[in-house]
Amino acid sequence: MLLQEIAAAVEAVAATSSRTAKTGLVADVLRAAEPADLPVAVRYLEGELTQRRTGLGWRSLQDLPGPAEQPTLTVLEVDAAFERAQAESGAGSQARRRDLVVDLFARATAPEQHLLRGLVTGELRQGAQRGVLLDALTAAAGVPAAQVRRAVTLSGDVVEVAVAALVDGPDALGGFGLEVGRALAPMLAAAAPTLAEALERTGPAGVEWKLDGVRVQLHRDGDAVRVFTRSLDDVTDRVPEVVELVRSLPAERLVLDGEVIALDGPDLRTARPLPFQRTASRLATRAGHPVPLSTVLFDVLHLDGTDLVDEPADRRREVLEQVGGDLAVPRAVADPGDPASVTAAERFVADALARGHEGAVVKSLATPYAMGRRGAGWVKVKPRITLDLVVLAAEWGHGRRTGRLSNLHLGARDPEGRFGPAGGFVMLGKTFKGLTDAMLAWQTEALLQLAEPGQEGGYVLRVRPELVVEIAFDGLQTSPRYPAGLALRFARVLRHRPDRTAGDADTIEAVEALQVP
DNA sequence: TTCCGACAGTGGGGTCGCAAT
């Protein structure tokens, strides 16, 4: 199969907003692919290379040759080229990777270059990812959609499912099941502003501490233990203490869902969490890191030969407590029809927050483990902090935000001039979140009025610090990047405040006072 | 006909390892 066939389909997919049309276009390519091409074609259609790390990114794609006239690249030779890029390492490897990319682009047509660029950066932005691909696979193979999705979420491997459905025949899909040792798509949580609203959506529910660590899926088959992250990355060799812990559990074959987190003591029930940055640092470090990770469990998907994913949540919790004991995350049960239980749950969540944890996850008692879904089964609730900050600059947006000023640089007042001139501002981060189309249009107009003179062509537009925005965020983190050594975590715009002046905005001293000890 | 669930897009901060400088 020529890469051009995929590139042409991707162009057409990007050109339509109809999801059914996108699905049809992708399905046509799947039908046309030879079995040997299928593994690569499937990945490219969902916008990813087959290699996990090539060492190539946006920077490696600058100053490349112009497009070829005639399509000659095959899907398999392109994949082989990226395979060689992935294998490169050591001195001179960047130059050798560069040569590979130059050669590839010189032989690619314009649509192929666009596709390759999107695959390398992971930002194809054609309006079709896994969801559309699975619908297309359903159509191309003539199999039930639910069966395709279940196979993918249980195996975590869309390529294998595609090959089974299209090459081995529809019956082969029935062969997919939960396999101990092989990661499956983790269940995800929706969000709600309050516990009451979360309970409205779930009905009777378990209310669990939400810990600010890293999600892990733990597999044990005898002495063999594997640890996967949320994106199904295998991090087993980075967390030996977690492996040991799983080996000590009273079951031979297990699949567990949980969180690893750095605490200031060994016991979750008495310790406080360390900042998320400490957990992240520990997990990113290959060896010899002093911070141990604590393991907290909140679900069990398999136990000694029995799959539990289709069991209701309260049944899985029972099993979890038997097998995990104290490792099970602290939990209360609340029924929205029983005010006393809701009040108790409110106190339970307040206690979790007082202990330094992130919030709560509300989990319907009745729902099965919905692999890969972000449904109403699980709903997270986190407190929100707000500040009035001043827009110092804005960046021009991309894609559907092209021509709009999107990403705002946010500053607090610095009346004492600790980080610059007295009466100036100190930057605490950026945000592009929370903006509706109307807000984007409004702020583009408003900020152009405030633009400092003499800026042409840049992607950052500096403005006079006069526009106040109300910002919500989850907390503060230490920053090596910003002058105050502080940055906002998960900042988003609530509303513009043209009714306020910069002098009304919060000061850096007020921000520092928010820091939890 | 309206409503709402699922999906894609638009980027944020931090950390590490590695190669180049």
Add this chain to the structure above:
DNA sequence: ATTGCGACCCCACTATCGGAA
């Protein structure tokens, strides 16, 4: 020794399509 890049943790929110109600 420092810097820049790539990869991957954490993530919020809005717009849109199309099936469900």
